[in-house]
Amino acid sequence: MSTQTKKKAEAGADGERRLNMIEAINDALDIMLERDPDVIVMGEDVGYFGGVFRCTAGLQEKHGKTRVFDTPISECGIIGVAVGMGAYGLRPVPEIQFADYIYPGLDQLISEAARLRYRSATEYIAPLTVRSPFGGGIFGGQTHSQSPEAIFTHVSGLKTVIPSTPYDAKGLLISCIEDNDPVIFFEPKRIYNGPFSGFYDKPVEPWKRHPQSEVPEGYYNIPLGQARTVTEGEQLTVLAYGTMVHVAEAVCRQKGVEAHILDLRTLVPLDIEAIEASVEKTGRCLIVHEATRTSGFGAELSALVTERCFYHLEAPVERVTGFDTPYPHSLEWAYFPGPVRIGEAIDKILSE
């Protein structure tokens, strides 16, 4: 398991500014710390060291120790104090080192942050953005690989956002920080350094060859609740987010399937219009996520598509997911919903 990255911002062949996802996140934080004196970045190892994945590198030095700082190892404390800072009027952006370690903070998130606006009738709000790397594919074993997004989408009052490219990571993170509601921002760590095709035995592509690594300088935002069309296609709709956007895209390309791939970007609130429009056009829908299957976010998507597009469907909605087991270490690639699993599901949908 490796958390270190050595690359620095590089210009692509076309001279454009190319960033990997870590640099794009760092850029967003930097800009928001600059623009808004109420933004606070904190978490385990995020201060002097700049985070175990380097997402906050250089920020403490630039913005000072009371804006960017390390915290005790207490996820409950980190999220709890963020709620308190939010009540004062700050805009904290806590980092949880791995999504697998967010659980000690769940009470503060679920019972407190998510309901503060409602229970105080807007007297108090919790405008925090909890950033956390999630997902597998780095041989991290069961405690560095989980995708717990559905736990959060199930909670009323929390927004859940997952970027899949450097460009989106920056624009979405800026929107999350500006949002007045608590947001969980999950960063797919497998694609921090490059888009992962799912063909794990092939060399990793760096971001700089990907068009979405073109990240303009300065402020821009991507509104929450808007999906992104990754590829246009008539044969089927693929709903995905995070790492699986790239895996699904690679599989469709390899199979020569023309899919309308939607990168959801925001799970709550969901871009239901984009989903409906696409499924009404294609009549077939595949949902792909890395998280476990049972009660996963795919179940929600499947229910929505079935409820709202039933008469347009020409085949049952299919879900491709991780298996309902903890993330195994040695059998990581057997667990991962890779090209074979996705390919089979596509064949099945198209054969109906």
Next chain:
Amino acid sequence: MADRPDGERKAGSNKPALALHVPEPKYRPGDTVDFSDLDIGEPGKQPRPDEACDPSEMGELAYGLVRVLGDDDKAHGPWDPKLDPETLRTMLHNMALVRAFDERMFRGQRQGKTSFYMKCTGEEATSVAAAMALASDDMVFPSYRQQGILIARGYPLIEMINQIYSNKGDKLKGRQLPIMYSSREHSFFSISGNLATQTPQAVGWAMASAIKGDSRIAATWVGEGSTAEGDFHSACTFATVYNAPVILNVINNQWAISSFSGFAGAERTTFAARALGYGLAGLRVDGNDALACFAAQQWAANRARANAGPTLIEYFTYRAEGHSTSDDPTGYRSAQERTEWPLGDPVMRLKRHLIAIGEWDEERQEKMDLEAAERVKAATKEAEKNGILGHGLHHPFRTMFEDVFEELPWHLREQSKQAIREREIKFPEGRPNA
């Protein structure tokens, strides 16, 4: 009453303006390190109270430092456990073996044989000596840096390496990250990656042992950084409320990845002193002094076995290497800290003690080190026959679905079939150990 005008909030109307303190370690990369202001007390000077004493009498022990081995390499004072030379040699041997093991496994990770490894260099005494002071069936709930306990309890090296390589010989079926061992046979609890969760579990095990009128006690190990987790504070509360026969070992190795102990509160007080507030016995010991480590653990074990109460022990030590193979400590701390650490190296200190009492010599030390390295090498070779990570020799795919529940429900049966079908598509010729 506040001495600021009511409703007057602007900065400065409170004098001085409120200011946030963010801890900062004394030394950063490149800094010259000087530990001369660190109060490490004197060997042999700490009193050794009766094991049944009241925690309120333990102030000196919770704020001071129990030390036995002096600069003259002799044992001093009432905490000298007076171990016979054979036991001391075994202790030295275990610690040297841990070090040799760490060296080789670290290299193995660098050579791509596995994904991850964590050394305990400089902290060997805190697990080896402590484990030797317990009965072999006292239950331990370790964190990830206590490989010394397994080695002290005679767990076969090959089993450890099989686990590290996640290969087909791994008793944990390749499911866990390397070094997250488990051995019920050695009363060694399954290690979790989630920090501090083991601490209330140890208390619960000890409560169960008390409920049943058993004679076994429980002990847990946790890093100083992890004491910030709520779980640790729950452990302290339950331990004191039920007077549980448990020992809470806090390994203060000064660093939690890149965060120094100040981020767990060490700028204000000691970790052992936390005990007193909870009504637990509290001991602070030199973690690089194997005799002090043994003596403290033995004191706490006696106390627990006498139903006299739980103990929190802080081992003051230093994490000599990086946090793990994923970490590069040159990015956040001064390399001089290790060499300047005023309490030396635990293996060297015990070796010098044995020599000082005429029970050891350099020649035997050299031979022992060589044998330890050979033993690890042989076990590594043997384990490699079962495969290394990512080279096909793993447990069969169906095992991925076993043990989620006692029995396989329908959905896991279906998913298991799918995994096997996928394997056949991926590897039509079949793979070894399919």
